[in-house]
Amino acid sequence: MTQTLENSLNLGEEEQRFYRRGVTWEKFQAIQKAFENVPGVRLFYCERVLEIVTISKPHEAISSLMAALLTKHFEIEEIEFFPSGSYSQILPGIVEYQADLSYCLENDKNRPDLSKSAR
Template sequence: MNAELLEKLDTQTEQRLILRGIPWQEYLAIDSVLENVAGLRLTYCQGLLEIMTLSPQHEREKKAIARLLEMYAFAKNLDLHGCGSTTYRNEAEAKGLEPDECYCVGELKEIPDFAVEVTVTSGRIDKLQVYLGLNIAEVWFWQEQKFSLYRLQDGEYRACEVSQFFPELDLTLLASYVQPDNQPAAIREFFNRLG
């Protein structure tokens, strides 16, 4: 990987570098080289590799969402296992990515039950297609101050209004507490609202 390319990526805003025609083994090699570089996220889909920088805004939003979900699970006495941004891959499907956040509900599993993706700027890889290859049951997208949920059914993702894992969670209410620059107060208010 050319060091000059990485230096051109601005860490204060989300930027994306797209590489085409990357074989699976080369993707693994690039991932290995970049695994200790903070602030980068790789998404791979059948020869297309996207390297994205993570902006401070992106990171604050994903952390606020994670804290709220974890607080909700705590308040409702639900077993929620946080898996963070672990890299998941499926060589047979030639797909791999690192979710912003992902979780197992109930039991800890090899593949998480659902993933959360924060979208500050749109990428060129269809993340639902990557998640499909990883067999993640539900994907939550956070974009423009609202959640969009997709549930895997009959081999494809379908938009849904309610999470199968948190059927009582009001997503509009949750969205109102995603306040990245006011996390402590927003999380306390959310917790009090749940009580």
């Protein structure tokens, strides 16, 4: 069976998801390279399972609201924070995952203390 993702250039109302089991790390990296210039699509890999997700308008709205709420919380609690955007967490050959929001707390670091996805 063939599955396709509708036009990823237009953020739709619903996310589309494609899963494929049995994908090697090397194959994932090749697929990832093919998608590197395609906006509105994210690839995830965990223990030989590939997930391709289109990013929807509701997803982006939730992500923006989460950022605003976290910022307000940090300000109220007087927590110094450093936004680090969408951070990729990688264990080569095992997992690659990209969070929507990431923050370093108290001081800026190479790896964020908090990563959150709107999924």
